[in-house]
Amino acid sequence: xxxxxxxxxxxxxxxxxxxxxxxxxxxxxxxxxxxxxxxxxxxxxxxxxxxxxxxxxxxxxxxxxxxxxxxxxxxxxxxxxxxxxxxxxxxxxxxxxxxxxxxxxxxxxxxx
Numbered sequence: 001x002x003x004x005x006x007x008x009x010x011x012x013x014x015x016x017x018x019x020x021x022x023x024x025x026x027x028x029x030x031x032x033x034x035x036x037x038x039x040x041x042x043x044x045x046x047x048x049x050x051x052x053x054x055x056x057x058x059x060x061x062x063x064x065x066x067x068x069x070x071x072x073x074x075x076x077x078x079x080x081x082x083x084x085x086x087x088x089x090x091x092x093x094x095x096x097x098x099x100x101x102x103x104x105x106x107x108x109x110x111x112x
Contacts, residue, residue, distance in 0.1 A: 025053045025094040027077075027105035034110040039081045040070060041109060043092055049074040054097045058082070058090035058109065064102075065090075087111050 027045040035041055043056070050072055056079055057064040065085045071078040092105040 023047055023052060025096065025103055027092055027107050030092065030107045030109050033108070034112055035081055036112050037081050037083055037085065040078055041081060043077045043079070043105070043107070044075060047074065048072065048077045050097065052097055053077065053094045054099055055095040057093040057095070058085060059093050059104070060088055060090055064093055081111060085111055
C-alpha cells in the first residue's frame, strides 16, 4: 500500500463528514461472556433489528461460523452457540441487511 493511499484511508476514517456509521449494527456487550455449544447468548447494542442485520457470525479471525438467531430486536440479538464450533475466543460479525457489509463488533465471546 502506498503512503498516499494509506493517508487517504486514515483521513476518511477520521472524517465524520465523509464516513458515517449511523444505522450500522453496534454491539456493546454480550451476556454471558462465555458459554458452551447450544447455549443462548444475548448481544446488546444498537441497530440490531432485521432492517439492519441479516445474519450473525462468530469469528476467530480465520473462520466465520454462522449462528442461529433466536430473537432479534433493535437493542438485542439472541443467538445459539453453534454445534460446529471449537473452543476459543470469538468476535461477533454482523452481515448488514443489504448484505453488502460485514461489521466486526468490539466484543469477545468465549466458547468453552
